[in-house]
Amino acid sequence: MNPATPIVTGDAAAEARATTNQLGMWVFLTTEILLFGGMFVVYSLYRGVYPAAFRQGGQTMDFWLGTLNTAVLLTSSLFMAVADRAVRANRRRQVTACLLVTILLGLAFLGIKSYEYHAKYAAHLVPGSRFRAGGGRAPQLQIFLFLYFAMTGLHAVHMIGGVAAVSWLLALNVRGRLSPARAEPVTMVGLYWHFVDCIWVFLYPLFYLVGR
Amino acid sequence: MRSRSARPFSPPLSLVFGALLTLLALSAASSFLPPAGWKTIAGLAIAAVKTGLIALFFMRLKWQRGLIRVVAAAGIFWLALLATLLSADYFMRGRW
Numbered sequence: 001m002n003p004a005t006p007i008v009t010g011d012a013a014a015e016a017r018a019t020t021n022q023l024g025m026w027v028f029l030t031t032e033i034l035l036f037g038g039m040f041v042v043y044s045l046y047r048g049v050y051p052a053a054f055r056q057g058g059q060t061m062d063f064w065l066g067t068l069n070t071a072v073l074l075t076s077s078l079f080m081a082v083a084d085r086a087v088r089a090n091r092r093r094q095v096t097a098c099l100l101v102t103i104l105l106g107l108a109f110l111g112i113k114s115y116e117y118h119a120k121y122a123a124h125l126v127p128g129s130r131f132r133a134g135g136g137r138a139p140q141l142q143i144f145l146f147l148y149f150a151m152t153g154l155h156a157v158h159m160i161g162g163v164a165a166v167s168w169l170l171a172l173n174v175r176g177r178l179s180p181a182r183a184e185p186v187t188m189v190g191l192y193w194h195f196v197d198c199i200w201v202f203l204y205p206l207f208y209l210v211g212r
Numbered sequence: 213m214r215s216r217s218a219r220p221f222s223p224p225l226s227l228v229f230g231a232l233l234t235l236l237a238l239s240a241a242s243s244f245l246p247p248a249g250w251k252t253i254a255g256l257a258i259a260a261v262k263t264g265l266i267a268l269f270f271m272r273l274k275w276q277r278g279l280i281r282v283v284a285a286a287g288i289f290w291l292a293l294l295a296t297l298l299s300a301d302y303f304m305r306g307r308w
Binding site for chain 2: 027210
């Protein structure tokens with residue numbers, strides 16, 4: 001007997017495979033919780049030490065763009081979740097449309113983020129020798145802005161990965177490689193996408209609302 | 213008697229999305245109130261509820277088997293441990 005031949009076949013095998021896949025993804029997401037979590041803990045400790053500088057730092061944030069970006073990400077998650085249901089219902093055109101909207105919203109998020117980064121750069125708010133803000137509190141303010149760039153930057157890198165993964169799903173769907181029996185890739189990428197959304201949900205109050 | 217195979221409560225995704233946007237509006241609106249210590253707590257509490265909705269309905273934890281729920285909870289548990297021990301170290305050494 002070929003050792004690659006599965007011992008269990010049919011529905012039971014498919015269900016076991018799905019559980020294994022999702023378990024693997026959740027274990028990966030657990031490591032991601034700790035990756036971002038470490039930074040959230042550093043943020044909390046420094047905010048406890050320098051509350052005034054963090055409030056001042058919060059006032060350099062663009063509240064409306066941050067709020068808009070949160071709405072953009074929440075909407076992208078909705079479309080990702082609808083795509084997951086659509087692939088299981090074998091609605092291929094709906095899957096294509098939802099994945100496309102998810103990609104566009106992801107790119108819109110990254111566009112708004114780039115605009116914000118550029119505005120910070122132009123206002124000399126990037127930590128380093130060109131930093132011009134805060135007066136006597138400049139060192140503490142730089143800690144806040146360093147955390148802002150590190151945490152939203154790491155998040156943005158995850159977004160770029162997410163957009164690439166959803167684009168791969170779109171290519172699979174266009175070539176007819178997704179079906180109710182082969183819906184797992186959508187669920188896997190969806191879990192990742194929603195997780196990255198959750199990280200932003202916490203970044204929003206910590207950076208955009210702290211100065212208000 | 214309710215059959216075991218009865219589908220569990222499954223709200224339409226649009227309802228979950230509506231709740232998420234309402235919570236975002238609530239969070240954003242709170243920032244227009246005068247500064248107060250509770251606003252940070254409120255902002256984080258709203259973020260936690262939003263994450264709960266996303267995890268339960270978009271990430272389908274509500275319908276997952278126990279093993280996957282345990283793994284998801286383990287992530288939160290390790291993070292709590294990390295935060296607790298790090299804070300303990302910080303407070304034991306006194307202010308910088």
